[in-house]
Amino acid sequence: MKVGFVNIFGKPNAGKSTLLNALLGEKLAIVSPKVQTTRHRIKGILTTSDYQLIFSDTPGIIDPKYKLQEKMMLGVKSALEDADVALLMLDIKDNWEENDTLFSSLKLKVPSILVLNKIDIVDTVKLEEAKKFFEGKPYAKKIVTISAQSGINKKNFLKSVLEFLPDGEPFFEEDQLTDLSTRFFVAEMVREKVFELFADEIPYHTTVIVTAFQEKQTLIKISADIIVQRESQKAILIGNKGEMIKKLGTMARAEIEKFLDSKVFLELFIKVRPKWRDTDLFLKEYGYF
Numbered sequence: 001m002k003v004g005f006v007n008i009f010g011k012p013n014a015g016k017s018t019l020l021n022a023l024l025g026e027k028l029a030i031v032s033p034k035v036q037t038t039r040h041r042i043k044g045i046l047t048t049s050d051y052q053l054i055f056s057d058t059p060g061i062i063d064p065k066y067k068l069q070e071k072m073m074l075g076v077k078s079a080l081e082d083a084d085v086a087l088l089m090l091d092i093k094d095n096w097e098e099n100d101t102l103f104s105s106l107k108l109k110v111p112s113i114l115v116l117n118k119i120d121i122v123d124t125v126k127l128e129e130a131k132k133f134f135e136g137k138p139y140a141k142k143i144v145t146i147s148a149q150s151g152i153n154k155k156n157f158l159k160s161v162l163e164f165l166p167d168g169e170p171f172f173e174e175d176q177l178t179d180l181s182t183r184f185f186v187a188e189m190v191r192e193k194v195f196e197l198f199a200d201e202i203p204y205h206t207t208v209i210v211t212a213f214q215e216k217q218t219l220i221k222i223s224a225d226i227i228v229q230r231e232s233q234k235a236i237l238i239g240n241k242g243e244m245i246k247k248l249g250t251m252a253r254a255e256i257e258k259f260l261d262s263k264v265f266l267e268l269f270i271k272v273r274p275k276w277r278d279t280d281l282f283l284k285e286y287g288y289f
């Protein structure tokens with residue numbers, strides 16, 4: 001049996017989370033058109049009788065400016081350390097030189113595959129140019145071109161990955177999909193809607209934590225805190241006569257019900273915690289280790 005950690009790296013917005021979801025056939029990681037959506041390393045496990053692949057989605061690599069971002073980069077670091085194969089992913093429309101510099105700086109000792117994503121938005125000429133640019137780079141043992149959003153040829157994709165993996169014993173039970181809790185994914189779904197509904201600094205000053213999760217007879221009752229840094233942000237989240245928080249709740253609930261396959265009662269509370277992004281105690285409380 002082929003077994004190994006297949007960790008996805010790249011700049012923010014490359015499409016890493018979209019790829020993880022496509023590979024797993026399940027929406028595990030939240031996705032948004034804004035940068036720095038993912039803040040944690042998220043494992044997605046794919047097991048058959050022939051292999052167990054433990055994929056990891058990671059936060060987009062950045063130069064951290066505050067403590068939350070430092071914690072985000074710790075998730076990247078741990079994934080760099082235990083990868084058996086690295087998937088180095090970029091948005092084909094992004095700057096190739098910049099990505100080249102980033103991928104070289106990772107100094108990977110394990111085989112890595114260059115994944116050119118979003119090929120649906122370029123013509124074949126551009127695609128060939130990109131392939132030529134990356135061909136022969138030491139970190140590009142192989143080049144794979146995909147559109148993670150329109151759907152990938154999973155069989156082909158996995159074939160490229162399996163080539164580089166060792167034989168081994170599985171680490172996880174065959175029906176285990178991830179190593180993170182349901183509460184984590186629920187909080188993420190609320191956070192995804194914050195990314196969708198609000199602009200500017202709001203998504204970046206916000207986090208979400210589930211504070212109660214009770215399975216009742218006919219539904220699941222969930223309470224979550226939405227944490228912001230300032231009173232003015234709380235007012236924006238609430239909106240005129242509460243219309244924004246209501247909209248947020250409705251959208252998040254729909255997503256959570258799909259994920260849990262159950263009716264859900266969702267209660268949201270907004271809390272102001274000045275400078276939570278730079279305060280160790282808050283970061284820990286909100287799940288950023």
Ligand SMILES: Nc1nc2c(ncn2[C@@H]2O[C@H](COP(=O)(O)OP(=O)(O)OP(=O)(O)O)[C@@H](O)[C@H]2O)c(=O)[nH]1
Nearest residue numbers: 013014015016017018033036037038060147148149
């Ligand atoms: N056109 C197109 N858009 C894509 C493709 N893959 C992802 N996207 C979009 O690109 C944006 C970013 O996707 P994500 O999966 O959130 O990117 P990410 O690399 O996880 O980003 P961070 O979590 O911020 O590091 C989203 O709007 C996706 O819908 C693709 O193949 N084609």
Ligand SMILES: [Mg+2]
Nearest residue numbers: 016017037038
């Ligand atoms: Mg992501």
